[in-house]
Amino acid sequence: TVLILDFGSQYSHLITRRIREFGVYCELLPCTQKMADLHFKPKGIILSGSPYSVYDKDAPRVDPAVFDYGVPVLGICYGLQEMTLHMGGKVEACDHREYGHAMLTVTKHADHPFIDLLFEGMEGENGEMQVWMSHGDQVTSEPEGFRVIANTRTAPFAAIAHEEKHFFGIQFHPEVTHTLNGKTLLRNFVINICKCQDSWTMESFIDKEIERIRQMVGPVGHVVGAVSGGVDSTVAAKLMNEAIGHRFHAILVDNGVMRLNECQVVKKMLGDKMGIDIKVVDAADLFLGRLKGVEDPEKKRKIIGNTFIEVFEAEAALLDKEHGGEIEYLLQGTLYPDVIESISFKGPSATIKTHHNVGGLLEDMKLKLIEPLRELFKDEVRELGRLLGLDDELVWRHPFPGPGIAIRVVGEVTKEQVEIARLADHIYIEEIKKNGFYRQISQAYAALLPIKTVGVMGDKRTYEQAIALRAITTVDFMTADVFSSFEWFECLKRISSRIINEVQGVNRVFYDVSTKPPATVELC
Ligand code: XMP
Secondary structure, eight states: OEEEEEOSOTTHHHHHHHHHHTTOOEEEEETTOOGGGOSSOOSEEEEOOOSSOTTSTTOOOOOGGGGGSSSOEEEETHHHHHHHHHTTOEEEEEEEEEEEEEEEEEOOOTTOHHHHGGGTTTOOTTSEEEEEEEEEEEEEEOOTTEEEEEEOSSOTTSEEEETTTTEEEESSOTTSTTSTTHHHHHHIIIIIISOOOOOOOHHHHHHHHHHHHHHHHTTTOEEEEEOOSSHHHHHHHHHHHHHHGGGEEEEEEEOSOSOTTHHHHHIIIIIIITOOEEEEEEOHHHHHHHHTTOOOHHHHHHHHHHHHHHHHHHHHHHHHHHTTTOEEEEEOOOOHHHHHHHHOTTOOOOOSSOOOOSTTHHHHHTOEEEOTTTTOOHHHHHHHHHHTTOOHHHHTOOOOOTTGGGGTBOSOOOHHHHHHHHHHHHHHHHHHHHTTOGGGOSEEEEEEEEEEEEEEETTEEEEEEEEEEEEEEOSSSSSBEEOOOHHHHHHHHHHHHHHHHHSTTEEEEEEOOOOBTTSOSSOO
């Protein structure tokens, strides 16, 4: 295992992804992690970049024990600067912030071939390599015992190394694709320098995780979990089913704001096809009743979140009775990015929107938490789903928010309004799939705008509501771009005409062309 200490760079998770891609298991932890408290013994440590300068008043600092742990350390950008300061070198602000491509020249060390290992196989024909820089400070004097191993035109200390300690520091970012062969550098570090084995695979993860679940739950324990029809909860449920069969109980709460035919589809897929014990609870009227007259987006979310907890708890209690009080665990499909976010040294970022999840359940229910996906990224969950035999269609499903169509009906959420949005969305997604755009888009949906405008149908004047279509591309949903191409606009025109013809009460369709930020993915 390799330990990556995160100083808050937007690229930190990429380091983790790259290393796992070539089969070495690694964990990303906040830079404040104390080495004495680690639950594993890393064979190497990587210090990430950071939005901070090492001279900022509140700059994050690493546990000095990192440098006495006795394993190789690779500092990237801020990590290099942190290492340099700690070991007695000098870091100063650059005249200009350096951002973008740079050409790196490597110095060879015939007397110490070990330090040449870092750049092995990376150089182009002229001995140079293209790297990606993004920094405001740089090293201006290397610490004692270090050698310069590469430089660029503007950074004479672009890479340094300490041959006995096996410490390396690089100013550029090997984890981004703009650094050509950056992956080779990370591989050189973890395989050739740290001597890690590249035997971590998703198959081995499945076997280990199933074993871990069985150990945790024991021979008679039961587990309950909410499923939504999304990738994460389905993959988690499938894994539980493989581990403990019908001692895992899935609950699907129909909150009245789900997609068209969603409950039947999910019940069929999880229950009939995958053999999971699943109960569908119809609570649509309860949810819609409580949403009556509510227009404020945050209020909608709160009502749905709280009502969900109430319904789920009641159902779980019934199941517990049925199974002799043996329900001990609550399954959650938490992913690695959620874990990282909640342990970040920066503290919780400002709440833009309250995301609905089942976190509140634990306190009330006295259940222990089981999170089989907590070490995985989204694309790894998809891969896991594929290996567990889930349909491609499910594995590649776009995300759907917990408060569902309620946050896609602007203004008051009534049964009638939900039905309009639901039908328009169904047509939209059906056409997206039929025209081959689904996998190119990260998330798409139709929303209902409660504004009436004038139109003409046949020879009649209409005065009806509007549908807004959204389609975005994104990697992490923190920022998003609008999906667009000529073919797509042609397709949108056909979709618009279908929606206006087939959905009663709609006479106009808008396409949302706002990026995130400043807009968000959902309208509410
Ligand atoms: P926003 O609108 O915040 O959406 O830009 C980013 C991503 O999060 C999803 N989303 C939610 N998911 N409960 C969820 O489970 C929520 O309350 C919620 N709000 C937004 C949204 O669909 C997008 O994928």
